[in-house]
Amino acid sequence: MNPGNKNSDVIICRCRDVTEEDIIEAIRDGYDTIELLKRKTKVATGTCGGRTCLPLVRAILARETGKSPDRIPLPKERSPVVPLPIRFVAGERGNSDDH
Amino acid sequence: MITKDVIIIGGGSTGLALGYYLVNKGVDDLLILEKDYVGSGSTGRCGTGIRAQFADKPTIRMMKRAEANWKEISSELDFEFNRTGYLYLHYTESDLERYREMSELQNSFGVPTEILSPEDAKEICDLIDISEVKGASFNPEDGKAHPFDVVTSFRKYFRESEAELKENSEVTSMKLRRRKGLKLVKTPSSTYGAKVVVNAAGGWAPKLGEMINLDIPIEPYRHQAIITEPFKLGSIEPMIISMHHGDAYFTQTNRGGIIGGVGTPEDEPPSYNMTESLEFEKRVSEAFASIIPGLKHARMLRHWAGYYAMSPDGNPLLGEYRVPGHYLAAGFSGHGYMMAPSVGEGLADLIVNGQTDLPLDYYDPERVDRGELREDALQMG
Structure with missing residues (x-):
């Protein structure tokens, strides 16, 4: 992905601190779908909801398994679309410092 | 074949x-x-929780054994089973009395459930607002494991x-x-x-x-749950339960998020519907924020549904x-x-x-x- 660096230097998921090496090791241990990788490595379970890392994870999976990226399904997107302070949902008026 | x-x-x-x-x-x-x-x-x-605080003898026995087995399997297969307890918060004297009787039954099967004062409950998790709490039941051997x-x-x-x-x-x-x-x-x-x-x-x-x-x-009944953004580990150790807040339950997972939910409305029919509802997000948020006021500031990250597969x-x-x-x-x-x-x-x-x-x-x-x-x-x- 970044030929100048070692895999262990390349952060794929910055929310959960998952490196390219973590992903490759997990794939080699048989966690060969995005759903399984999420469960094994925590990738894509952080605050950004996988928006940053999922395309990278898909690219690594495609490279490691030889599958075409469009045959690697992405996980279901969950509500809320952006992380939402609980008091907003509970009906309390919020302050702007939550954004 | x-x-x-x-x-x-x-x-x-x-x-x-x-x-x-x-x-x-x-x-x-x-x-x-x-x-x-x-x-x-x-x-x-699921909500990750594992408890032996039940009201009938066979289930208490099954869960006492299950907890011992969880301990064994988790050490053999090398995953975390954290015995951080289940803390039931009681907001009425009658609930407290009912759970006191239940704890005696549990004790007779070697499940060490104790009845706690509101102050002792706060010792276990100091984020809880105990102003309305009358008491709590706590089994330190209950716990959680991340599915x-x-x-x-x-x-x-x-x-x-x-x-x-x-x-x-x-x-x-x-x-x-x-x-x-x-x-x-x-x-x-x-x-x-x-x-x-x-x-x-x-x-x-x-x-x-x-x-x-x-x-x-x-019959499958939809149950929904949420998880918040991760926090410092140790923020909410036990599974916290409040029947008073619409059957609310939550705890912190070993990955940091606060996971939990509230009960499904009784008039919701069984179905294979696995979609999430905004109505649930509102109820769960109100419940969490009144049990632990600090949770108001936590951000909800994901919301999903699963089934309670109900027998008659x-x-x-x-x-x-x-x-x-x-x-x-x-x-x-x-x-x-x-x-x-x-x-x-x-x-x-x-x-x-x-x-x-x-x-x-x-x-x-x-x-x-x-x-x-x-x-x-x-x-x-």
């Missing part, structure tokens, strides 16, 4: 734990069929064992060959046969029953059902994940030795045919 000694249908906590105990008892010629990936059903959607850790650990175990776990293998039809006692199980890629087939398909168990013209009295009496259906060699391990009514290791041990005993020291008779699925319903197991978390 590929023949096996035992086929388990369902790669959730129940099927995986049963497979594990069968292998331990020497049944290597075993196949687990999972329609999607391990834990893709209700296991991966993602659990299913990936079992997956690794089966990859290294003789037994076979096949994902993406949905059962599309089943047939009974009564003369030879074989049950045929078809997936899109193969046909398998075994004398012993276990239906451990959770909320989907009745769909398998239909394939062999058996009515399995289980809220207790699981465990054992042979109507056809020799056809077993049910389903209908856990919200307690399947926590109970999986003792259910697995007990059923493996039944299948291999024809008997078990666990009170599986109580959960005999044919009780429903006989009209012998049990008292409801204590719902909650």
